[in-house]
Amino acid sequence: MTEVKNRARDSGAVDMAQIDVVAPNLKKRLSGVTSTIVQLVPVQARDLGIAVVGPGLPDSLPRIRWWQLPALLLRPASKRARIWHARRNVEMVAGLVLRQIFRAPLRLVFTSAGQRDHQPFTKWLIRRMDGVIATSRLSGGFLEVPHKVVMHGVDLEKFHPPRTADDEYSAAGLPGKYAIGCFGRVRHQKGTDLFVEAMIALLPDHPEWTAVITGRVTAEHEGFAKELERKIAAAGLSDRILFLGEVPDIAVWYRRVTLYVAPSRNEGFGLTPLEAMASSTAVVASDAGSYAEIVTPGNTGAVVAAGDGAALREAIRPYLENPEQAAAHGAAGLKDVTQRFRLENEAAGLRAVYETVWANG
Template identity: 65%
Template structure:
């Protein structure tokens, strides 16, 4: 059945009678939620009749169209109802309208990644869900309803250690022998300035290392990004601290790094440390989001208090002084992710939640 849904996605419109789970993505811009859907749904679709819905998703994902929304008012062929798996407020609202206004045979599941007390409206929405998942124990601590913790995973086939000459630092054409990187949107929340400050302090003492920043600054953060570039230029490090913007494929860049830094001041979950460890890089991260639950200190990397620039620099320096340390912890990080955070584990745990909802529905 799932395979038939995938074939339908390639050949034409989805046969909605077979669809059992809808994963909406009601946001056009790329985000961590979108990345989760893009990685997870193809794996889920191997065993489950699941479709995505909304803008900003790759064309090869199984997807229902807007004109197919009325089909949700009828029951699926083999289940008592469909599951609407929301990950944002807008998606919870849409699910409530479908279920409670139009009486669609749906059950609503919400995955919460927020690391803060929810606003009253969000709490009201969450109380009306049929099931709730938290992406970390810390996220779950802010929920006031029964929930299950299911941490995100990564595809260890897509994110893997270096395998060919294009995967090594020399292939970048950038100076030095080792790379240290910070990926994601350039903004205060992500702590990009903390990373830049650390690099300005440390790189003059370690000439074999070069830093790369991947990601774009949206219009409202343009001045912030320009100030960072000015600080790098003023320090005389423009050749060794490189702003590369958005790249078509971030995966080779993870493989080229010896050390990855995730300096966020606050975060939802945060997939980049897992992607970096799966690719064989050691990781230094703040304790924002789920980072502290992903990294094993002094084995796969280090965790420092969010917003503490001095602690961040102090945690990074031992790796710059001893690249072999980064290599050892990067290897351990790959094994750690493969054992605890493989994407298949997340898919299997979500399948259990879906099946529990269907069983209760029967």
């Protein structure tokens, strides 16, 4: 036992006896789920024995190494059954295999962000969970089991209003006095084309504004991106509607833009409006995902029907005409997100679910 503890210490692995909650991340590619785990686990770890397991996560997180997995067959020092907090189907399956086949003393919790009727297999998995969480009222409406709504929070240390000269748009060295941003993967689902079409229609009348698009273009969406670039060039706006690709630090761009647009056609939850609001930036969003539960029309931004390009364009227009309105809504957004969407709020909501599961176990 001493040899195992020394190995854990030397490898930077956790002390399994102190781990009451496991947050698996069984997908290599970066996703919204991965981002949630990366931001949330350090906050949860302040007063809870929690660790991650799986690829694609930074070494700064408390981590279970693969050779430590047999320790899941034993109870921790608290003598409670560990909670396995899944956020994907594959993680629910893994938890069930550990419990049903290997007889690991686990209690299974699942967070559902999906805003659609689940497939039969997913429903079957969810029915076998000991606790179920929905990330919004809308996603909860598609669940057929008792659940608790715990909305995501945002890291207010990483996402914050401008503090230094580098946070100002002028530091980017791009044209114009104000910037309007659209961040995320460039693809049809994210509504990048709706944003571009709105910019082609609006920017000629607003010469002080520049549109900034960041995010990765995967191979399957290269044709989509090239067609957008062709339309921009045909409109003579290649110097004012800019594709920056993946940027080293997206947080600074939320601070540099005066208005953020989230035009997705569909989403799971969708963190970008929260990140913009935490940066004191006004938001125009579709009603995809949880956007309509995050943005307050007329106070922190505007919300339009997903996929409605004309409505998106007209919702953006007043902000371009009146940057002071954007600043006012940005300030209101910061106040709102600080009250309603702190990471600590999310961590507390999850802890309440864990305690209920333990009490019922």
